[in-house]
Each structure stands twice: as structure tokens, then as C-alpha cells.
Amino acid sequence: MPKGSFFITTPIYYVNDMPHLGHSYTTIGCDALARYKRMCGYDVFFLTGVDEHGQKIERRAIASGKSPQAYVDYVTGAFKKLWAELDISNDHFIRTTDPEHVRVVQHVFQKLYDSGDIYQGRYEGWYCTPCETFFLESQLVEGNCPDCGRRVEWLQEESYFFRLSKYQDRLLAHIEANPDFIQPATRRHEMVNFIKNGLEDLCVSRTSFDWGVPVPFAPGHVVYVWLDALINYLTASGYVDDPEKFDRYWPADVHVVGKEIVRFHSVIWPAVLMSLELPLPKKVFGHGWWTVEGEKMSKSVGNVVKPEDYADEFGVDQVRYFVLREVPFGQDGDFSRASFVYRVNADLANDLGNLLSRTTAMINKFADGKVPEPGEWDEADKRIPEIAREAIDSAAGAFDNLAFSEALEHIFRLVDAGNKYIDDAEPWNLAKSDAGRSRLGTVLYNLAESLRIAAVALSPVLTTKSAELWHQLGIDGDPAAAGWDATRWGGIAPGTRVRRGDPLFPRIDVEAALQEDAQGRTPQHSPDEGGDREQKRDQAEPAAERSVPGDENLISIEDFARIELKVGTIIEAERIEGADKLLVLQVDIGAETRQIVAGIAKHYSPEELVGKQVVVVTNLKPAKLRGVMSNGMLLAASTTGDPMELGVVTPDRHVPAGSRVK
Ligand code: MSP
Numbered sequence: 001m002p003k004g005s006f007f008i009t010t011p012i013y014y015v016n017d018m019p020h021l022g023h024s025y026t027t028i029g030c031d032a033l034a035r036y037k038r039m040c041g042y043d044v045f046f047l048t049g050v051d052e053h054g055q056k057i058e059r060r061a062i063a064s065g066k067s068p069q070a071y072v073d074y075v076t077g078a079f080k081k082l083w084a085e086l087d088i089s090n091d092h093f094i095r096t097t098d099p100e101h102v103r104v105v106q107h108v109f110q111k112l113y114d115s116g117d118i119y120q121g122r123y124e125g126w127y128c129t130p131c132e133t134f135f136l137e138s139q140l141v142e143g144n145c146p147d148c149g150r151r152v153e154w155l156q157e158e159s160y161f162f163r164l165s166k167y168q169d170r171l172l173a174h175i176e177a178n179p180d181f182i183q184p185a186t187r188r189h190e191m192v193n194f195i196k197n198g199l200e201d202l203c204v205s206r207t208s209f210d211w212g213v214p215v216p217f218a219p220g221h222v223v224y225v226w227l228d229a230l231i232n233y234l235t236a237s238g239y240v241d242d243p244e245k246f247d248r249y250w251p252a253d254v255h256v257v258g259k260e261i262v263r264f265h266s267v268i269w270p271a272v273l274m275s276l277e278l279p280l281p282k283k284v285f286g287h288g289w290w291t292v293e294g295e296k297m298s299k300s301v302g303n304v305v306k307p308e309d310y311a312d313e314f315g316v317d318q319v320r321y322f323v324l325r326e327v328p329f330g331q332d333g334d335f336s337r338a339s340f341v342y343r344v345n346a347d348l349a350n351d352l353g354n355l356l357s358r359t360t361a362m363i364n365k366f367a368d369g370k371v372p373e374p375g376e377w378d379e380a381d382k383r384i385p386e387i388a389r390e391a392i393d394s395a396a397g398a399f400d401n402l403a404f405s406e407a408l409e410h411i412f413r414l415v416d417a418g419n420k421y422i423d424d425a426e427p428w429n430l431a432k433s434d435a436g437r438s439r440l441g442t443v444l445y446n447l448a449e450s451l452r453i454a455a456v457a458l459s460p461v462l463t464t465k466s467a468e469l470w471h472q473l474g475i476d477g478d479p480a481a482a483g484w485d486a487t488r489w490g491g492i493a494p495g496t497r498v499r500r501g502d503p504l505f506p507r508i509d510v511e512a513a514l515q516e517d518a519q520g521r522t523p524q525h526s527p528d529e530g531g532d533r534e535q536k537r538d539q540a541e542p543a544a545e546r547s548v549p550g551d552e553n554l555i556s557i558e559d560f561a562r563i564e565l566k567v568g569t570i571i572e573a574e575r576i577e578g579a580d581k582l583l584v585l586q587v588d589i590g591a592e593t594r595q596i597v598a599g600i601a602k603h604y605s606p607e608e609l610v611g612k613q614v615v616v617v618t619n620l621k622p623a624k625l626r627g628v629m630s631n632g633m634l635l636a637a638s639t640t641g642d643p644m645e646l647g648v649v650t651p652d653r654h655v656p657a658g659s660r661v662k
Contacts, residue, residue: 003043005045006034006043007253009254011051012051013049013050013051014056015075018078018306021304021306023079024082024086024319025290026256027083029256031460032320033399039480040483046090046092050076050095050096051229053213054132055211056132057071065611082308085316086319101232103240104235104239108227108231109215109216115275118163120161125155126154126155128150132225158207159205160205165198168195183286202224227272230265230269233281254284255284260289262286288327290334292334294334302574302628309629314508321408322340325404326339327405328403328405329405330402341508342510348505349503349505351416352412352458354419355418355419356504357503369497373495374441376438377439380425384450387413388449389489395411396484414454418450427440449491449492455470466480468501473492474496564618565618567613567656568589568594569611569613571586572585573604573607581599581600583598583606596630604648612650616632616633
């Protein structure tokens, strides 16, 4: 019998960019909470999605030569793919281009207008398109956007306004009466100060572009992208279309967002809901931001962390664990490859993995491979179930407060206690005497049981490895499905036959992992030694000049046909920091867009490449160049002289992207 509903949301992410560590962080955190709540018996509705409208996205689509719809379809696909790879268990994925969402936005806009809370006026002021935010002159920092530091634009438009100012006092009263509404407390204080400084009415329509939801009664106006986006939470929970669902899930239990958008969720959004006379979300949680090796993560710096690369290299659960364990959820943190490797080795390989392999090895050696019946208990043995209980209760409290790092720390207290218990009890000595053997049964049982419990409690984070852990302990079934109650002591049956397997978390070879990184992790191609990939191939295969007709080096037409060549259109080009010969390109090859790293930065600027058609080898094994994934290769003609001359191969006339070259 479910305990009640629990509605949890991530922000809906802009599709002007591919998903990265930042988006994944929020989504993994929400996923862990959703999984934990399901285990506790709640009827969970976990929502994520994408924010597909707005000027920024329209501009990006134009730059990439695609229609806005084709462009958003493509990036949205990348978000969905990443969430599947990271084992995200969302119950729904909303897109703001979904027709039912468009209907709900129009309905809400009309309703606000009819009630008099939206009125017509004229906007004159500053706008930051990357942040899709309006600012007062006094808010700018040296004339730039106070949030992202970029240039703002002066707008003069006939617009509609929402009476945000009207809700100032009610908002303050609500925040004061509900200390949990904005978490953590630092964010609450910031918001209270912000509101006390005075709220201005908010411009909620735009006329200078049209990639948005049309204002129902005003041709030429589209709904401001933030109002459109916030309404996603209502659409997805059934407002307008499904009153039963809406009744079941609204209000949201928690909107989890990055700290930079707490303001939209705890000021604008509740005011809109007040105007609609709907209950407010119970909590807005603003988590901290990741920097990378001390720097802000950004495409221009070239330090964007792609979680899929880490997941492919080290494992999905390792990524999920690292991001939630390394930094308390409300605080900022720094990501580095070294800290990732150290944390995974220390906690997962050494502590948890070792405890499992030590335990199963000893059960094999001293108990014929079966979890023994407990025998005599001394004081140290009695402490283990107590430690388990304390750890689990504290972890549950921490999960409930979105304190994931703390929750994991508590569960690892049990793991650490298990390892120490082995060192102190010395089972190998107990096995030597009859008296010792009775206690040995207790020790081995307690170890297996502690591991069983730890797997249940870790399953919201370690979605795959917790099940593997159970399997190695000889338990059939899935720890997540067993529910949080399965953390109670005594679940493993004596006589359970353990199944020793591969190490749960293979130890990462630190030197190799960090060394590779320093060299750009380019096992097959080393851009800095041999120049670009094309050059490297020239050096490795100087076959063309040496072969003579009739020579066995000649290839057949079938050999040639094995190389898949296609025409692609370059839609994005960027430099890679620290690699002055390399550019990272996004190339549309018809059915998909490929990321290709090409050693042509000395010969082309990124700007002159965008829009150019090129010939791409599309069935080349992917490789990493300077840590950046390259999935394909451009054809280029070059001389060997110094300076080298180079020109990329391009079709003589425009052909559709994806056309085969033969
Ligand atoms: N579309 C709006 C949200 C609308 S919600 C109604 C938006 N989108 S976004 O693509 O810019 O995503 C912002 C969110 O991504 C942040 O709130 C945070 O959840 C996550 N992050 C993006 N970069 C991040 C870091 N560097 N570190 C941690 N999380 C960050 O804003």
C-alpha cells in the first residue's frame, strides 16, 4: 500500500547545448531521491525534460543550419540517451514543444490575463539572451549580465507584464512561515533579501522572434521562455488535461534546481501559482555548482565534462557515486579526474569491494561456501547490528533531506566497521579452535548481513552494483525491489551459498589513468607528436608512393568499399584549450551529428568552417584526442613542406548531408 505520492522534478534543461556533468548532477541527485522514496513505499512521480523554446535556441538552430524543430529534436535525443545510459528512472520526460504543454501554457496565460494579473505595456530595458533574463540597469555588473557576465541587449518591445510586485508581501510571509520552502538556508536568506529589495512586474512576452508559444490573444507575441518553462511542472502533473493525476501529484514535493535558478522557482513561480490559486510546491532545493579543475565549466574553455566518457571508462555506478559523495549537495564542488579516480578506488574498490571479496573468500574457506548459522556473540559482535541500525537510520534521514553525501557517508560507516571487524576478530585465528569456530559463524554471518544491508541502502545510488553485490552474496532478487524495510537486520538466511565473482569495483590503475590524461589520452593518435591525425596516418602508412601496379599493396574495389565516406555539414567548430592544432567539430552527416576532432586549427578558424561541407570517414573506430572523443575523420589534402599547406576536401556543389562518397 503506497504511503502517498511524492512528486520530484529536475529543471528542464535548455537544448542549446549537449548535456554535461552539471545537468547530470541534478538528474542523478533526483534519481537517487526518487529511487529511495520508491523503496520507502511512496507513489513517486519523477519528472525531467527539456526547455526547447526561446531566442537562444532559435539562434543556435539558425547557426547550425537546421530548423528550430529539427535542432531541438536532435539535442533532446542526446539528453534522453544520456539519461538512459546513467540509469535515470524518470517517470516522464517533458518537452516544451509537446502540444499538450503548449495548450497548458496558453491556458495559463489567458487565465492570468483574464484575472488582471497580466496586462499590456511596453518593455524597455536590458535582456541577457544566454540566461533568457530581464535586468534593471542597477542590476548590471559593469554593464554586463550579473549572472553570467556576458553582454546584455537593449530591448524595446510592446509586451505583456505579470504583476509580480503584487505578490511581494505574500511571498515573504510564505517563506517566513515555511522555513523548509527554500533549502538550503543560505539560498533562503538570499531570496528573502532579493524580495525585500522590491519586486518589479515581470515582462512575460516577446515580439522580436517567434520560436515560442504564441500568446493566444496577441498575434506576434510569444510567451516569455521562463514562464513557458516553469509551467512544465503543471502540464506534466495533469493540470487542465488530467484532473485525477493533478490531484494525486500536485503540489510538487520538491523542485531540485541549481543555485542560479532558485530565484525563478521560489519567487516568480510561486507568485504565478498564487495568482492561479494553486498550492505552492513544498520545497525548492538549490544545489551547488561544479567547477572543473578550479575553473568554470564552459565550452569556450574546453573543459566540459561529459559523464558518458567517465561512465564508459570507469562505470556508470562509479560516476553516480562520485558526484553524490564528493560534495555536499547544497555546496559548490570541483571536479577533477584525479579526485574521481582516488575516490572510486578508496571507497568503492578498497572499502566496499574488498569487504565483499574478503567476506566471500572467508565463507568459502571456513564455511564451505555457505553463510553460517551465528554461534556465540561477544561484545564486538553485538555492536555490528547496532552499527548497521544507526547507519541506516541516519542514511534515511539524510536521503530525506537530499544530503546524499552524508547518506553515503553513513552507509560507509557500516562498511568501514565491517573491515575493522575482520581485522579485530581475525577469523583465520578463530578457525583454529573449537571455541573460536562458534564465534566464527557469528562473525561471518554478521559480515554477510552487513553487506546485504549496505547493498539495499546503496541501491538508490549504485543501481547495478548493489544487485551484483547481492548476487555474489548468493541472494536472488534485487535490493531496490526489496524496499527500504529490507535494511532490517536478519535478512540473510544461514545456508545461503555465496557466489564469488569478479571484483565488484575493479581498482583503477592510478598512474595509468592520470598519466593518460596528462598526455591527452590518445593511445592511437598523438596530435602533439605527429601533428594531426591525418599527418600521423601519413607517417604510419607511406604506402601510396611505394606501391607499384601489380603489387600486392593494391586494393580491390571491395577493400575500398569498406571505407564509408559521407558528405557532412559542419554545424559547430571550437578550439580545444591546450591543443593549438585541434578543433572539435560537430558535423551533420544526415542521420546523426558526429563529433570529430580534426588537426586543422592552424589552417582554418572555427568561424570559417561552420556551414562548410566536408567528406567524412564515418566508419573509423572512435578515438580520444586530448581527452576529447572523435568519432570519424575529415578528409584533407596536405603537403609535407614546412609550413604545411592543407585544404579540407569538399564537394564541388552542395549535396544533402549524408550523401555517400564513392
Ligand atoms: N531551462 C532552464 C531551467 C528551466 S526549469 C523550469 C535552465 N536550463 S539549463 O540547461 O541552463 O540548466 C540549468 C541547470 O543545469 C542548473 O540549474 C543545474 O541544475 C544544472 N547545471 C548546469 N551547469 C551546472 C554546473 N556546472 N554544476 C552543477 N549544476 C549545473 O536553466
